[in-house]
Amino acid sequence: MIEKMDHTVLEHEANERLDKIVSSMQEEWSRSQVQQWIKDGNVIVNGKKEKANYRCAAGDIIGVEVPEPEVLDILPENLDLDIYYEDVDVLVVNKPKGMVVHPSNGHISGTLVNGLMYHCKDLSGINGVLRPGIVHRIDKDTSGLLMVAKNDMAHEKLAEQLSKKTVTRKYYALVHGNIPHDAGTIDAPIGRDPADRQRMAVVDNGKPAVTHFRVLERFNKYTFIECQLETGRTHQIRVHMKYIGHPLAGDPKYGPKKTIDFGGQALHAGVLGFRHPRTGEYLEFESPLPDDFQALLNKLRLGL
Structure with a gap:
């Protein structure tokens, strides 16, 4: 079944490219994917085909038929x-x-x-x-x-x-820099990064996103923290920690170029709790840090 979606161009989107607006309609739609849909005639503006670089006007009605x-x-x-x-x-x-x-x-x-x-x-x-x-x-x-x-x-x-927001989700992360306070809450909306559609960012018109964190241990140039998610946006912890100036160690997408070689971001979903869908009983599970994450912390404790 082909999914159909409509979008009326808002004032702040005026003069934006058609492919950019369409790719921001759904988080999982990539710019290249949308450009192919436009070529194939799956995207129309005010009832007619336009090119990917068409500059939209406020009030334009974009129709999208998502192909199978x-x-x-x-x-x-x-x-x-x-x-x-x-x-x-x-x-x-x-x-x-x-x-x-x-x-x-x-x-x-x-x-x-x-x-x-x-x-x-x-x-x-x-x-x-x-x-x-x-x-x-x-x-x-x-x-x-x-x-x-x-x-x-x-x-x-x-x-x-x-x-x-009744599911318990706690993550453990190693971030750059020393976080001065012991705990905090980041309440900042997340959406597509207007400068890079492959990344997410804190943007004014993003979806609400809330991350609570507390410091577990401080090292020379890093801080080990626990994060509890209130919402579950794409890359939420990675985006929020970058936003407050403490990007995740090893993060190739949101971290600094000079970071720990960890094969990816130092992030572990350690606690998960929810009510059983049939019985209503609360279940909670805890996963210890993986060996490589634990070894990284031990190195930092030794000042290596």
């Missing part, structure tokens, strides 16, 4: 997943750093979804064939806990808890 996704052959793979909990409705898995959560063009094997399809035959279908069971995500180079829905009832109940 390319059918990818997603195969089950025995990836020896680290399962923390499982019953007929829900599963909690500890994802290693470097593993992509769900298949996409360019990543059709070795993903968490491939491993889940091998491990259990029943996964919710709400997010479609490419994301079965996936209720929330963490980035490829972030390690830690994820909840997975094994049926649509569980998916809806878990997604509702995320929406109502």
Whole structure:
């Protein structure tokens, strides 16, 4: 089924390129993908085709027909997943750093979804064939806990808890610099970075985003912190910590060029708590820091 979406160009979007406005309508739409849709006639402005570089006027009505996704052959793979909990409705898995959560063009094997399809035959279908069971995500180079829905009832109940901000999600991060205060809250909206569509940023017209943090340990040039998410925006912790001048160590996208060589951002989803979708019982799980993260902290403690 082809999804159709309309958007009326707002005053602050006037004179922006068509492809830029369309790609900002949904976080997962890339600029190059949108440009192809425009070429293929899937995007119209005021009922007619325009080019990607068309400068939109306030009040223009943009219509988008999202084409059917390319059918990818997603195969089950025995990836020896680290399962923390499982019953007929829900599963909690500890994802290693470097593993992509769900298949996409360019990543059709070795993903968490491939491993889940091998491990259990029943996964919710709400997010479609490419994301079965996936209720929330963490980035490829972030390690830690994820909840997975094994049926649509569980998916809806878990997604509702995320929406109502009742899920406990605590992350551990190593950031650049010494944070002077012991705790704080970052309340700053997040949306696409207008200067780089592949990144997110704190922007005035972004979606509400709130991150609470507290300092666990200070080193010479770094601070080890715990972050608790109130919302779950794309790259939220990475964007928020950069925003306050303390980007994550090892972060290739949001960190400084001179940073720790860690193979990605030093970020671990260590605590996950939610109410069971069927029984209502509160469940909470804790994953210890991965060995490489722990070794990094030990080096910093020794002043290396």
